[in-house]
Amino acid sequence: xxxxxxxxxxxxxxxxxxxxxxxxxxxxxxxxxxxxxxxxxxxxxxxxxxxxxxxxxxxxxxxxxxxxxxxxxxxxxxxxxxxxxxxxxxxxxxxxxxxxxxxxxxxxxxxxxxxxxxxxxxxxxxxxxxx
Numbered sequence: 001x002x003x004x005x006x007x008x009x010x011x012x013x014x015x016x017x018x019x020x021x022x023x024x025x026x027x028x029x030x031x032x033x034x035x036x037x038x039x040x041x042x043x044x045x046x047x048x049x050x051x052x053x054x055x056x057x058x059x060x061x062x063x064x065x066x067x068x069x070x071x072x073x074x075x076x077x078x079x080x081x082x083x084x085x086x087x088x089x090x091x092x093x094x095x096x097x098x099x100x101x102x103x104x105x106x107x108x109x110x111x112x113x114x115x116x117x118x119x120x121x122x123x124x125x126x127x128x129x130x131x
Contacts, residue, residue: 010075065120
């Protein structure tokens with residue numbers, strides 16, 4: 001596994017995700033900005049995780065999907081703990097327990113890792129058919 005490439009991929013996905021979440025919460029579309037941001041993130045994770053996996057596996061085809069999914073999830077959790085919570089949630093009275101204890105956070109993490117695993121499964125299946 002190329003950890004440098006995986007970390008770069010994870011950081012890029014996290015940065016785009018945080019940007020989209022922040023923009024979505026600022027738009028006056030609904031009365032629940034956090035739900036609006038989470039829905040935006042849930043939708044954006046589909047292409048973000050897919051294309052991030054595609055980028056990673058382009059030069060590292062032997063890596064197992066679960067390894068990449070785990071690294072990307074850990075990157076997201078660490079960056080959320082170090083940056084997202086202190087900058088965006090603590091000022092609004094939402095602490096670490098509230099953030100990481102929210103079911104929405106874990107649903108998004110399952111979706112995120114699930115897309116990476118699905119990409120790897122389909123990629124491997126396609127390569128077996130062409131072999």
